[in-house]
Amino acid sequence: MNLPTLGDWSSFEELARVQETRLDAVLASASRSPFYAARGVPPSLRDAPLTTKADLRDAYPFGLLAVDRTELATYHESSGSTGSPTASYYTQSDWDDLATRYARKHVGIRADDTFLVRTPYALMITGHLAHAAARRAGATVVPADNRSLAMPYARLVRVLHDLDVSVTWSMATETLLWAAAARLAGYSPGADFPALRALFVGGDSLSPARRARIEEIWGVPVVEEYGATEAGSLAGACPEGRLHLWADRVMFEVHTDTDEIRPDGRGRLVVTPLYRDAMPLLRYAIEDEVEVSYRDCACGWWLPDVRILGRTGRVSEATLDEHVFSLPAEYGVLFWRGRVDSGLEIQIEVADRYRAAACADLTASIGDVRVTAVPPGGLVPITRLTSSPDVLKPRSLFGPDEDWDTAHRYY
Known part of the structure; x- marks a missing residue:
């Protein structure tokens, strides 16, 4: 599959034409999924109703599958932070799109990087996505899963330092936890990790003030990423520090409070992946509150800007975060x-x-x-940042001086 690359278009009008060339294929793919076949695929995307998280839950596990099961490369589920988890699945061709989108960082991933991945290696896509993108670039990956008892903060700090980690991927809050743990271990975050050159972050609030504070602490750029398990990477930061939607690979719209669906403005983000074989989504409502705008940027990417405002119905965490880190x-x-x-x-x-x-x-x-x-x-807690708990393998046979009460403990 020939995927668009940055520079293939030089105006928002040309970007729209890049999108339009894929819409027929997207609708055809959707017609092969049981969910959309039952709902009825409209003649054009503008006539399609929203696909909701409730629809994905009702279609669990394979109601949205548009290819044979043998073509699937991976199966994933969302974290379930806003309700029951939703299923997502991808072919190898889908992964080509996912990994190249994630790798669109203005601080690129290089073959000589040691890339530490500090997000879940579980049913969510996030750790696997960064791992795949880093391996495509030839980087050495350190799989530092943040859901594993085998990777406490004391060990993570040691690995960051001893392995000369150059790039990391985590939530923004994680980088602050590392800084606190590093100081407790006797390190200076801005001086004692000279190989570090960038922190890739996503998944939680990143106000301008928090970004500036993290960059001040670690002395390297913080590169923001925005995405979802159901759709992969959706936006990334350009060299000008603006967050751009990957609109050549995904069609974006905004669902307003007045139930209007429009290309820009403030409301809840709606996405239609343009290169998704296994699980096509038509106007999928992610439920994140955003503000989308089309304006010139010195980066020359010709992609819309997005501000992530948080989940619908909540006090704005981004606003409070800006106050705290100011x-x-x-x-x-x-x-x-x-x-x-x-x-x-x-x-x-x-x-x-x-x-x-x-x-x-x-x-x-x-x-x-x-x-x-x-x-x-x-x-x-300080102990969370300094302790290194034992991680035991389950076993059944013990000697006379061993504690067999640990037979089936994992920690």
């Missing part, structure tokens, strides 16, 4: 949590000597909020 760096605030009940409450982790100033500054910045503080270790 506090002076000397306060050392890395971790916070918020709760909305009758009002808004935010709790921050901060040393006693900065407690009063940090709480006062944050209250003044946000306004109608109750701010409380806990000492370091109050939100992220």
